[in-house]
Amino acid sequence: MTDPQDSLIPDAIGTSGSYGPFAYLSTPNAPLYRRVMRALMAEKERFTVHVRPEQVCLALRADGGESVEEGTVSEALERLSQPGWANLLAFPDSSRVTALADFYRRRMLYQMSRQGEAAERALAQYDVALGTTGALQSVALEDIVVLLTNLRDTVTAHSGGEPVDAALTHQTLRSLRERFAELAENAVAFMGSIQRTIDLHNADVDAFLAYKEQLIDYLERFINDLLTRGASIAELLGSIPQSGVQLLAATAAEREALDAAPGESDLAFTSAREVWLRQWSGLTDWFVSTPSRESESKLLRARARAAIPALLAVVRALHENPGGRSDRTQDFLTLARWFAELPTDGDRHRLWRSAFGLVPVRHLSVTAATEDAWASAELGNTTPWAEAPPLEISPQLRRSGSYERRGKSVRVMDRTGAKALLAERARLEVEQTEAARRRILTNGPRPLSAFGDLDPEAFQLFLGLLGDALAAMGPQGTTSQVHTSDGELTVTLTRTPGIGTAVITTPGGELSGPDHLVDIVSAVYAPDAGSAPELSAEAYA
Template sequence: MTSSTDQPGGSYAPFAYATVPNAVLYRRVMQAFVRAKERFTVHLRPEDVRSALEDDGPPIAEDAIVAALDKLADPLWGNLLAFPDSSRVTAIEDFYRRRMLYQLSHQGEAAERALRQYDDSLGSRGALQAVALEDIAILLRSLRDALAHPDGHLDEARVHQDLRSLRDRFTELADNAVVFMGSVQRSIDLQDADLDAFLAYKDRLIGYLERFIADLVTRGAQISQLLGRFTPDDVARLCEIAAHREAQDSAPGLAPGPPTGAGPARPAPTGVGQAPGATAPDHAAELAATWLRRWEGLTDWFVATPARDSEAKLLRARARSAIPSLLAVVAALHDRNSGRSDRSADFLTLASWFAALPDEPSRHRLWRTAFGLTSARHLSSTLETEEAWERERVGPATPWADAPALQVSPQLRKTGSYERRGRQNRVTDRSNAKALLADRAREQSEQTAAARRRVLTDGPVPLSGFSVLDRESFRLFLALLGDGLAALRPGGATAEISTSDGGLRLVITPLPDAPPMSLRTVDGTLSGPDHLVDIALVGTVEV
């Protein structure tokens, strides 16, 4: 017995034809065999392949087609199977002519379909499917209704069909969402784009994202509630029904053989796809475990837990963040097309000027003009010094000890320092302004302390139990309540938050069975679901 690693290419040798120099012809030939098999045509002759290739592209010589067929049928690759063609032999001379029939091998078909899936994935743009959300909710209601049948009887065919449809729609939704958000990110990361085309695309995309976000908020909440109505026993029962029906459909035969060169296939006692030696109950248990993992994946996608956010929430956040990112790209494109100047553009322009100058003195003059690196103005030389430099022809390389002495103008001593004459400015007295600010700070502190005292509770109390709140107290209470509700996870039992200075702590607990509450304030009435709140001081903060 030989191992798959004994052959060049190993178990992935059937993919080799996609990377060789003649890969285009090999792909066309393999696609012709795949299309023929879809029409239930198993064997093809070279002339059949040539006819099929002429239908979808330029004609190819028969010798080239025969050479490609022989290479694909080579055991090294194993994409095709070759059989002697004796069906059209009419004379003894025909036995000496090489006539072959070619058939798509199992490995070759799998390789070509994998390459087709790869090509389709590269060309796919993906989509955010709001209709899929509605379909998932409808299928979950159908499963819930099936479990709630009055006599306890389940239509197993209907349950199985609903589960398969639910799996397909959810898989399509998740895969397309990943592809779509990737394409949006590539659009955001683009560097060169036509402004008008991108603006039109941006308007349509933002509208599309806003509609999907709205649908995801409403439909996602419905799906999360529907999933919460299924008990673990209900889920296990549904998965067992689907596994039992699929196990019945498993056809007897050989288990999937090892890769090319890895030895002969072994007989499987039950169905294709199960482990060798497995019994029918074992196969059904494996299928049930697979369906249970799919259900858990669906639940994780829509239902959040205290430990993690749901995938739907993450997708919603990613879609929302894409909108300001798109607007930032639009702003960048506007700036680019409006000729906005920045430091990098200035330096690039200056570099082009330097490159266009003919000699070094011109470049030095441009350097001094651009950056202002000239001699110090307070050390200006006299006319006598400049004449001496001209006579001696002093250059930049002349040592300072050999150069003529610099004659400094005596005016420097007279004008080198400056002292203002006259009376000094009076210092402004700001004691009244400081006292006013201190009074305002004290007044605000007292108002905050009073508001805190009015919202404190002596233990947990319902929202409906609060008395009328003034404007300052209600503003503080509303801020605490908003932070507490934001920290309360879906399905969570309680949440605890503290103010930014750590002075107050709020513990909030939902009351699902309580009637709606009304909280009265001096400006009106706040209505909503009732909660149990506990507001207390923390530490020794003085209020």
């Protein structure tokens, strides 16, 4: 049937904005229109030029969806062919006219318009992108290593005087670009799907628990592959000089410029070469880190590693949830239902004693004779007190109401001395820490070898700061800056080429290693007057 809100969509969408073929998506009958467009797209892929309404109706009945009458399909086809949307082209169907009366009946053939086909392909691509979960492709890493090795060999052979196979080089570059694009896009989609899995784990607990073991193994395997093959890829990229990159980009651009229109070959060559150089730069940035930023592969590896403890935390929370604090309301409701189902009051009393622990008192001490009398009488829970043997209690309990003899209360200990001792120890520790901090202040960049002897407190503080700075610098960095947790000290560490060996002497031994320039600055107090003079990096070099 005709969409009651179709008239609310202006025809100007299709003419001025060129987005008319998407307009049916915002109507109440959008699901029907979507099915009709899919059926027409399937007919076009089978090279069917024109389609009749009955053919579309049969296709809709075969797609597994809700059955639709032929009249409803005809109205949908007619609406999709209107100028406002223009998804379809309509032509009179005169092939089956056998009588004069047939000319007065509206018979139409429908064909997808150019705009409608473009819109349908865009929607199909949208559905595919929305439904994909991505993958971490270890095979793509292997392929990238092989392709980069071939390109490196090509550049090396050209530097030795051999000609370049333009067709093979162009095809290798295209394959490298495709594999890299698949790797990057799938990795982003996969990590996004993992985060959704972690955030929405309560949707299906059993499925999540069954899935997490395979997922963790999958992540660990990819992390190992990315660590090993990523290093190989970075090494291959570094082995190809910039002149070799220019050669590869120019070779691929020349082949692509052959298909350019007459008079546009030079512009096509320049444009294609710039595109290839940008893509090579993106590939390099993805695998090679610099002092100013981490590579995308390293960030992906860190994100995959962080996903494993997050998954384990979710599993731990799921296992701990059944044993957590329960709601007593449900327990009381269950107990009330049991009371209502019991047939006699005696059963209800027994359930009451079992549920709330109402048993005979156990805090009174009885004599052995009383216990023997109870045992010989074989008393039951319903025996009245008057018929049971008497309870013999201690005379001390009868006189004072307590078994214990009251004595002198315990004196309260005076802990003033212990508190003073703890305060003195805390003060001494603070003074030692401040002295150690003043001892390692540099008053400007200083080499490690200039520190000389350090006392244990200063050396322990200095060693911790040096370790944090080296970790922040990394194996490829040249400088780093870290701060202590309280923000009082700032440490700047610089690696210098052609550096020597530094030796720092402590009462516990000597620390030796590559010399660095270190600058330790305090935000609270200035360094001692006897500190070493400021040394610049140029003077030290």
